[in-house]
Amino acid sequence: MAEREVDYVVVGAGSAGCVLANRLSADGKYTVLLLEAGPKDHNLWIHVPIGYGKTIRHKVLNWCYNTEPDENLHSRSMFWPRGKVLGGSSSINGLIYIRGQHEDFDRWESLGNTGWGWSDVLPYFRRSEDQQRGADAFHGAGGPLTVSDVNEKHELVEAFIAAGQEVGFPRNDDFNGPQQEGLGYFQLTTRNARRCSTARAFLKPIAKRPNLSVETNALCTRLELEGAKVTGLRFQQGGSETRVAVRREVILAAGAINSPQILELSGIGDPEVLRPLGVEIVHALPGVGANLQDHLQIRVMARCRKPVTTNDDLNSFVRRMKIGMRYVFLRKGPLAVGVNQAGGFVKTRPTVDRPDIQFHFGTLSMDKTGTAVHDFSGFTISACQLRPDSRGSVHIKSADPTAYPGIYPNYLSAPRDREVMVDGVRVCRQLLATEAMREYVEAEHAPGVEVQSDDEILDFLRRESTTIYHPVGTCRMGQAQEVDAVVSDRLKVHGITGLRIADASIMPEIVSGNTNAAAIMIGEKASDMILEDAAGS
Known part of the structure; x- marks a missing residue:
């Protein structure tokens, strides 16, 4: 067995992991090893914004998880893509840059997580950002991550x-x-009409740092502990195993599925989960894998009266050639902006104190994400509930590190979630029925005019809703006395030394919007805390 020794190991080169690798190695004082279970990000379709339709089901670049059958969704199993490549899910996502609502972070702090309020996290959002519009009180300029405007308006979006x-x-x-x-165009993590993943933003510019090593196709199999102290880990690569000793810390940044999986494989978790699998209990921590949250979405699709949709572009050879040429020579058109150019955040009822639904608006329609567009002119308004009450879990089903864990989302188990999602469909229909949309809407394709009552809409939700790919919360940040808390507000695993978690799994509650920006912020803030603690040791 090969052996190595470094100061820090970061497990997972995703949205937070690439940030950590960059910041921890910046002053040259510490040696940093970054492990990524997938390959390098050389695939062309990673870098073309609309290309995530090609990577969303790619079996090399994507973990391609499936949930366990969910009784709340007519026992359906749902496809859950997660990035398995440098950049992680930031290399295969829809590129939308949304931080969440200010109240989300103040809520985290009110739960006892000191230093995670909006005023605390805003500087980290600003630090990472290179905002196309320039710096102001809310935005940063000159950071590694380019955030840009959609470079063309579209008549359907304007409507x-x-x-x-x-x-x-x-x-x-x-x-x-x-x-x-409100409603409007999204901003995207693109630079010159190419994807600006965290691998492109935070890793590529520092590829030659002598104190940073990046290993791809390297699967972390378990942590090594002496008592309650993490001393290293093991990873598989190319059929062999390597043991890494760490002088300072291991930081798990493997995401809401893989971070709890690694903990459980290492004997850190709920004894009732681990004992039946023959995993030795090293440290009982019942919250590992619990508190799973995700944004469930439902797509309301319409046939369009005018041939102005991306369906029309992709279903015509001549128009496909034109959009290809526009992208190559002008860096404009559908290939430059991804699928969802616009959207919004609204209150479903006047009694709601802040937006509880997010829309994604796409100038195309299809049966499933990543499949062929419909053969008619079509567009889509999807609605997702921003702050669901339903909670699920992620747990290993085997002590084999290559075996996928069981994912149990438990969607729509909370009554309020069902109410809000039904309301979301009704608001989509309200938008389709406006004077502004009259010249575009030929007919509702889905759910269809035959679906009208709350019960009928709820059945449609159970049959057709999908994830919008935002799993979080499975290593929840909270106080040590809380039964389901896994990490402290310094992101240290409760009861264990030498181990932190810094990714979307630490969110106590999901943010109100797309989760990639918040995961990047977590990487930024975690790196500062780690370096502060190192300086004081």
Whole structure:
């Protein structure tokens, strides 16, 4: 068995892991090893914004998980893509840059997580950002991560935004500014119309740092402990195993599925889960794998009266050639912006104090993400509930590190979630029925006019809803006395030394929007805490 020794090991080169590798190695004082279970990010489709339709089911670049059958969804199993490549899910996601609502982070702090309020995390969002519009009180410029505007307006998107204004939703040109509410164009993590993943932003510029090593196709199999102290880990690569000794810390940044899996494989978790699998209990921590949250979405699709949709572009050879040429020579058109150019955040009812639904608006329609578009002119408004009450779990089903864990989302188990999602479908229909959309809407394709009552809409949700790919919370940040807390507000695993977790799994509650920006922020903040603690030791 090969052996190595470093100061820090970061497990997972995803949205947070690439940030950690960059920041921890910046001053040259510490040696850092970054492990990624997948390959390098050389695939062409990673870098073309609309290319995530090609990577969303790619069996090399993607873990391609499936959930366990969910009784709340007519016992359906749901496909869950997660990035398995340098950049992690930031290399295969929809590129949308949303931080969440200010209240989300203040809520984290109110739960006892000191230093995680909005005023505390905003500097880290700003630090990572290279905002196309320049710096202001809410945005940063000059950071590694480019955040840019959609570079062309689209008449369907403009009609969607006008429809919102017609029913009382304001136009919002900055969802990451003073307020989130309203409809508008998203900003994207693109640079010169190419994907700006965390691998491109944080790793590529520092590839030659002598104190940073990056190992791809390297699967972490378990942590090594002496008593309650993590002393290293083991990883498999190319059919052989390597043991790494750590002088300072291991940081798990493997995401909401893999971070709890690694803990459980190492004997850290709920004894009732681990004992039946023959895993030796090293440290009982019942919260590992619990508190799983995700954004469930439902897509309302319409046939379009005008041939102005991306369906029309992709179903015509001549138009496909034109959009290809526009991208190659002008860096414009559908290939430059991904699938969802616009969306918004709204309150489903007047009694709601802040937006509880997010829309994603796409100028195309298809049966499933990553499959062929429909053969008619079509577009989609999807609605997802921002702060679900339902909680699920992730747990290993085998002591084999190559075996996939069981994912139990438990969607729609909470009554309020069912109510909000039904309301979300009704608001989508309200937008489609406006004067602004009249010249575009030929007919509702899904759920269809025959689906009208709350019970009928709920059945449609159970049959057709999908994840919007935002799993979080399975290594929850909280106080040591809380039964389901896994890490402290310094992201140290309770009861264990030499081990932290810094990824979306630490979120006590899901943020109100796409989760990639918040995961990057977690990597930024974690790196500062780690370096502060090192300086004081």
